[in-house]
Amino acid sequence: MTRPDLHHQLAALVAEASDEQISAAEALAESESLGLLGLTSIGHVRLIQAVERRFGVVIEPDDDITGLDTVEALAAFLQERGVAVG
Numbered sequence: 001m002t003r004p005d006l007h008h009q010l011a012a013l014v015a016e017a018s019d020e021q022i023s024a025a026e027a028l029a030e031s032e033s034l035g036l037l038g039l040t041s042i043g044h045v046r047l048i049q050a051v052e053r054r055f056g057v058v059i060e061p062d063d064d065i066t067g068l069d070t071v072e073a074l075a076a077f078l079q080e081r082g083v084a085v086g
Contacts, residue, residue: 003085006078010071013054014039017047033069044069057081 001009007028014027014034022037030037039047048059048068055078059065068074079085 001083001085003075006075006083006085007071009054010051010074010078013047013050014071017050018043027071030070031072034071035069039069047074051078055081055083057083 008024011024011027014022015024018037018039021043022034022039026037027034034044034047044065048065051057051074052059057078068077075085
């Protein structure tokens with residue numbers, strides 16, 4: 001999977017987690033925080049759960065997920081957890 005592919009997959013998960021209130025294009029363009037686009041705390045939890053299911057990673061309750069609030073941050077986190085990006 002390429003880095004752009006990963007970003008697009010994550011952006012689609014953001015759209016899904018926000019019940020399409022945030023488009024994938026908006027998620028890709030946001031560099032500061034998905035909260036600025038209206039992602040709620042419930043939406044963030046749903047996003048983290050979707051990321052876990054889609055990529056087979058486990059995010060522990062004691063992991064600091066506050067920094068996982070952009071597509072780029074999520075992509076970097078996944079790469080740190082061993083998701084292959086070529």
